[in-house]
Amino acid sequence: MQYANEKLKEEKVFKDPVHRYIHVHDQVIWDLIATKEFQRLRRIHQLGTTYLVFHGAEHSRFNHSLGVYEIVRRIIDDSFSGRPQWNDSERLVTLCAALLHDLGHGPFSHAFEKVFDLDHEYYTQQILLGDTEVNAVLRRVDEGFPRKVADVIGKTYPDKLVVSLISSQIDADRMDYLQRDAYFTGVSYGHFDMERILRVMRPAEDQAVIKMSGMHAVEDYIMSRYQMYWQVYFHPVSRSAEVILVKILQRAKFLSEEGYTFKQDPVHFRSFFGKSIDLQEYLDLDEYILMTYFQMWEKEDDEILADLCDRFINRRLFQYIDFNPAREYRKLGELEMLFRKAGIDPDYYLVVDSSSDLPYDFYRPGEEEERLPIHLLMPDGELRELSRESDIVDAISGKRRTDHKLYFPENLLREGRKKKVFRQQILDILGRTEGRE
Template sequence: MLRDPVHNYIYIQHRVILDLINTKEFQRLRRIKQLGTASLVFHGAEHTRFTHSLGVYEITRQICDNFKRNYPSQTAGDGLWDDRERLVALCAALLHDIGHGPYSHTFEHIFQTDHEAITAAILTNPTTEVNQVLRAVGPNFPEQVASVIQKTYPNPQVVQMISSQIDADRMDYLLRDAYHTGTKYGTFDLTRILRVMRPYHDGIAFNFNGMHAVEDYIVSRFQMYQQIYFHPVSRSMEVILGHLLTRAKEIYSDPEAAHGAAAPYLLFPFFQHQFDLEDYLLLDDGTLTTYFAHWRQSSDPILSDLSHRFLDRKPLKSAVFTDQTKAKLPLLRSLIEKAGFNTQYYTDTNNSYDLPYDAYDPKMKKPLTQIELMERDGNLVELSTVSSLVNAITGKFTGDQRFFFPREMIHPEPGNVDLFDPIYNQFQQHLHNDNII
């Protein structure tokens, strides 16, 4: 058993799970924060991909126990739970995030990596400790576990436990992120949801009398995205991080610069986009942070300044813009450039939108698994058709578009700029007069 602040205890009932936890690839997740730059806004959010992965495992274990107890398969093809699927489900739950890189999505965007593809590679590559543990179960077991994460595994019940609009992954990160950020938005009745979950031929459904618990989950997820995941300061720090890595890539692509104590040797394969799995697994949040500390002393003023802004939490300011006001952004950028900032590295636009819930649409590029409620007679109804609350947000994207710029444009620092330069007044007037606020 492992003590956990969200689930109280995490029960390890199979030797293979303990062996997977003890692999070097899984232990690496201790050094990757779950929420990345959000910890610079919510100071308690220091939890990691490691703790989250254990939580997803524990929720999946509870689902399997519930299915075995209440919905055991009696005959082949009856749509109930075959407990022989337990181990592949538990391993997939535990390992679903093992391919994440440092600072997760920002790193992935800059270096065009794919954490899901890398997850599958870690599971199936014979050089990894994870693969060796999985192969001890069976020669094809690593590929089976990988196929669950890739959503190609033939049993939809197992896939939907890990990946659907209400799965073990989402349920754990909402509860865990709410706990560590000190907010209440992400809390919902996990116990009730697990009690009303049930297997059927095409996946997982929820007893109709559990509809309100499911509604509560949907609303909690909606609120977490608006208040936590889309927080403008966290997004600002992501922008700085992205520009910092881009600047480093530009500088260290020059062979003459690729030497000395500050040279990021572990990042060279990514700058050249010629990395392999071994290169990838050497990286974690601490590796990048160490490079940033070196770069703070860099002779390149942009690399040095961006490192300082990221390490010392000096976020950019931001303003919401719309399709109607975005035509003013070039003017704002020109004023920022006149003030002495390189707009390539000190401005950006960023949009964050989330779809709280959507009904199944086969025309979508990545169709979502809709939430089904099962009535007493076994008839299935899609959630938004019977819940007016969920129907109100179904298919509706929420979020905003922001323009990021140096804080100095509205709060000039004495000694660094001419406080009487009209550029700053012009910039601020355009922000307010054009309703870009």
């Protein structure tokens, strides 16, 4: 029997708190899960620094990747199979892409990508195509198979329906992370009737569409997403931890460029501090390694690096105030100057962080928007864009919500003994004068 079609002698299941069970029938999927690159995902938090706010959020990209695989498996095997618009020869490539879509995430994904200007999608493709265990499994299917999976991830796969299952405004990735993140953070948002959505999802030419009868389940999904973004993903305290994380990495990079001698040679960062990043070094760096460095850097002579690492490890985060860049950018300039006078480097200790989300968007031909809309399949076979049918979705379509915060280390401003006058002025401007909260 060809490896591509080989089934396990007995179905294997993973117990999962979100989907109850994750079912594996295919030998290829089983072998991919056992590769070291996939196992590495156990060492990368799904929600980055959020565990510092919601202590349950310790789940990993490993859990999530299995969840996305399970949703796609159910869409294909239960909803699409046997329908004329679905080509069953795409089954394996779709399942593999679902399972492997997050393979290229680095430790604390977003902060890491920001500092080193990386793109996890690019690294996912490099892992699929490079000298890796994952590549060896995929090549057993067919020499060209790793390329096919990489094309789905890179959105350059010719069958756009396949791409849309993993990347669109209603895809398996979002459906898993909303429910999983809600479960692990313990919030009551994020839940929606996925069973219903899967039952009414149908294959169409370029994307999966939803039968009109499932519109309310989709409305619920969009509202869940909206609430999760504002209650969990953009939580100001986890953003504070992320700000510090970014500053640690920026400081370490800066010190390396300046020729600073670290007490322990940061060998794992060599290629990140340099110009070109080696794939093996990329894979070697996970959150366990990063946290080990942070513990070592806590004892570095460089005061900024040591302080930032202490803050991150021991959760001594920056405080924040609401900040409106449009009205208050002059205040920012003044604060920057006062920070310097007070002997505190504003490049590391005064940070504006902005979060923004567009819960749902659509475009019509000729318009300049950029997202593929969700389409409803009407009883007569016509496709209609969701916001034209749903008043609820129409009310939030294309409406971006943005939140700006200004982060600063209040304890450093209060406790510093030197240049107290400037520190007090800063606290006054920030509205943090003693006795005022």
